[in-house]
Amino acid sequence: MTSLNGRGHAVCIGADIDTDLVIAGRYLRTKDRKVWADHVFEDLDPGLAPRLKGAVLVAGKNMGCGSSREQAAVALREAGVLVVIAPTFARIFFRNCINIGLPVMECELRGCRDGMTITYDCTDGWVELEGRRFSSRPLSPRMEDILASGGLDEYWKGRLSR
Amino acid sequence: MVTLSEKILGAPAGTYIDRKVDRAFSHDGTGIQAKIVYDRMGSPRLANPSSVYIIYDHLSPANNSQTAELQAELRQFSRHEHVHFFDIGSGICHQVMSEGHVLPGEIVIGADSHSCTLGAFGAFATGVGASDMAGIWVSGETWLRVPDTTGFILSGDLQKGVEWKDLALSYIARLGMDGATYQALEFTGESTGTIPMEGRLTLCNMAVEAGAKTGLFYADKVTARYLGRYNLSADEQSPDDPGYVREEFLDLDDLEPVCAVPHRVDTIQSAGCLAGTPIDQVFIGTCTNGRYEDLARAAAILKGKQVRVRTIVVPASMQDYLKATKTGILADLIQAGCVVGPPGCGPCLGAHMGVLGEGEVALSTANRNFKNRMGIGASYYLCSPTTAAASAIRGEITDPREVV
Numbered sequence: 052m053t054s055l056n057g058r059g060h061a062v063c064i065g066a067d068i069d070t071d072l073v074i075a076g077r078y079l080r081t082k083d084r085k086v087w088a089d090h091v092f093e094d095l096d097p098g099l100a101p102r103l104k105g106a107v108l109v110a111g112k113n114m115g116c117g118s119s120r121e122q123a124a125v126a127l128r129e130a131g132v133l134v135v136i137a138p139t140f141a142r143i144f145f146r147n148c149i150n151i152g153l154p155v156m157e158c159e160l161r162g163c164r165d166g167m168t169i170t171y172d173c174t175d176g177w178v179e180l181e182g183r184r185f186s187s188r189p190l191s192p193r194m195e196d197i198l199a200s201g202g203l204d205e206y207w208k209g210r211l212s213r
Numbered sequence: 214m215v216t217l218s219e220k221i222l223g224a225p226a227g228t229y230i231d232r233k234v235d236r237a238f239s240h241d242g243t244g245i246q247a248k249i250v251y252d253r254m255g256s257p258r259l260a261n262p263s264s265v266y267i268i269y270d271h272l273s274p275a276n277n278s279q280t281a282e283l284q285a286e287l288r289q290f291s292r293h294e295h296v297h298f299f300d301i302g303s304g305i306c307h308q309v310m311s312e313g314h315v316l317p318g319e320i321v322i323g324a325d326s327h328s329c330t331l332g333a334f335g336a337f338a339t340g341v342g343a344s345d346m347a348g349i350w351v352s353g354e355t356w357l358r359v360p361d362t363t364g365f366i367l368s369g370d371l372q373k374g375v376e377w378k379d380l381a382l383s384y385i386a387r388l389g390m391d392g393a394t395y396q397a398l399e400f401t402g403e404s405t406g407t408i409p410m411e412g413r414l415t416l417c418n419m420a421v422e423a424g425a426k427t428g429l430f431y432a433d434k435v436t437a438r439y440l441g442r443y444n445l446s447a448d449e450q451s452p453d454d455p456g457y458v459r460e461e462f463l464d465l466d467d468l469e470p471v472c473a474v475p476h477r478v479d480t481i482q483s484a485g486c487l488a489g490t491p492i493d494q495v496f497i498g499t500c501t502n503g504r505y506e507d508l509a510r511a512a513a514i515l516k517g518k519q520v521r522v523r524t525i526v527v528p529a530s531m532q533d534y535l536k537a538t539k540t541g542i543l544a545d546l547i548q549a550g551c552v553v554g555p556p557g558c559g560p561c562l563g564a565h566m567g568v569l570g571e572g573e574v575a576l577s578t579a580n581r582n583f584k585n586r587m588g589i590g591a592s593y594y595l596c597s598p599t600t601a602a603a604s605a606i607r608g609e610i611t612d613p614r615e616v617v
Contacts, residue, residue, distance in 0.1 A: 113391035121342035150344035204253040
């Protein structure tokens with residue numbers, strides 16, 4: 052199960068962050084998810100990884116562009132990220148996050164800085180920052196179903212065993 | 214008022230749909246991750262094994278024991294499940310699929326971001342991640358949001374020394390890295406009939422670099438003639454007054470040789486402006502520009518000359534490799550001092566066969582120049598095979614029109 056609402060501290064990154072920067076190609080060939088969490092954002096800023104536990108990752112536009120590597124989404128979840136919020140996402144990364152049970156919200160959080168407390172509700176589609184409320188673009192019912200199952204593996208497992 | 218995406222997907226833009234997938238392909242990297250998800254689903258039966266392709270290209274041949282073990286597991290799975298399997302040396306997944314495995318009007322999903330390449334056939338082709346691919350294996354279907362479309366209306370002819378890659382880099386620069394996010398691109402206009410399949414594949418390949426879901430050409434006589442080589446017939450498609458959310462007009466006569474500069478694919482400068490920039494390595498290959506015609510254009514420049522910097526050539530597929538051997542252009546490249554690697558992705562993703570060191574500069578015919586992608590602390594410029602070859606001779610970025 053994935054929690055679709057919660058609270059965490061903001062970790063802010065820039066715009067057009069590609070999935071190579073989330074997890075570099077040299078770490079992809081393994082089944083050990085911890086490897087990806089250990090090396091997340093290594094080529095962007097090695098100081099980021101230790102701050103991701105319980106974090107709301109706030110990115111600029113076009114988050115997750117580039118390679119289709121699902122390991123990027125898994126790395127963020129394994130490192131402890133609760134939700135990824137950005138004004139726009141690259142579509143494959145957006146699908147990947149939902150498919151591995153990491154909530155994503157399309158929302159422009161103006162005035163957000165590192166360390167601020169963020170409250171969010173993915174189902175109702177809002178984000179609160181310093182007493183200000185922002186609305187996010189709604190997810191489709193299918194995306195909500197997949198997220199609520201905890202990811203596409205559990206979603207299909209539930210359906211195929213019926 | 215129907216775009217080609219709307220016609221193929223059978224629903225208006227903005228609609229969420231479930232559709233049967235005609236071809237579902239993965240490579241060694243995403244395929245093993247899809248198999249891990251598939252195992253977590255309880256290893257059910259594949260819904261439609263004859264639509265599933267697994268093609269080894271990313272780390273091919275394997276670079277270490279860990280990769281070899283993962284590849285062995287996926288190889289065994291592929292044989293057990295009777296899917297189409299292409300082992301090391303067959304070529305890059307998009308190129309292999311383009312060699313007679315995709316037809317106009319089909320829905321083609323690949324577990325790789327550059328799967329949009331195959332829109333060149335008038336198919337709806339797009340990329341997904343590993344979990345989505347596992348979902349397609351077990352259900353035979355996927356969900357899609359029918360995209361809006363930006364239309365590129367092409368006129369005129371390319372001038373000497375200018376290539377389809379220069380058009381690709383130029384249209385990405387016009388849109389920006391997220392200029393077509395969630396959209397499809399359609400290429401139409403009077404010039405499309407003059408664009409060969411290899412050029413269409415290059416143009417559609419880079420659609421994702423503007424965030425697009427796919428890039429499409431309408432299937433025409435060029436498509437039919439190409440597929441005829443594989444004993445396949447194809448119905449032609451024609452625009453039905455498509456409703457575009459944005460129209461961009463490009464006159465091919467106006468284009469010049471360009472390079473994308475570090476580290477953004479949407480930031481270009483003319484090769485002439487960059488002339489004299491020193492380089493350490495040239496790479497000619499990838500799903501963008503590793504086809505036979507690309508190698509032939511490079512060989513035409515390099516024949517009888519010597520490269521001044523290390524130059525790596527990687528054919529996109531076994532068929533391209535074989536043809537380059539038979540026509541003799543591969544020998545021309547080798548005699549010019551190029552190193553030829555086995556068909557596949559080569560150093561494009563920075564994992565093997567030509568990774569760069571700190572402070573080094575590469576000129577590459579690939580589609581991405583993200584920071585650190587092809588080696589930590591190195592810089593990458595992207596260009597056409599002709600510009601790459603001309604620059605290899607001088608050891609610095611060169612306007613190819615000075616050489617051809």
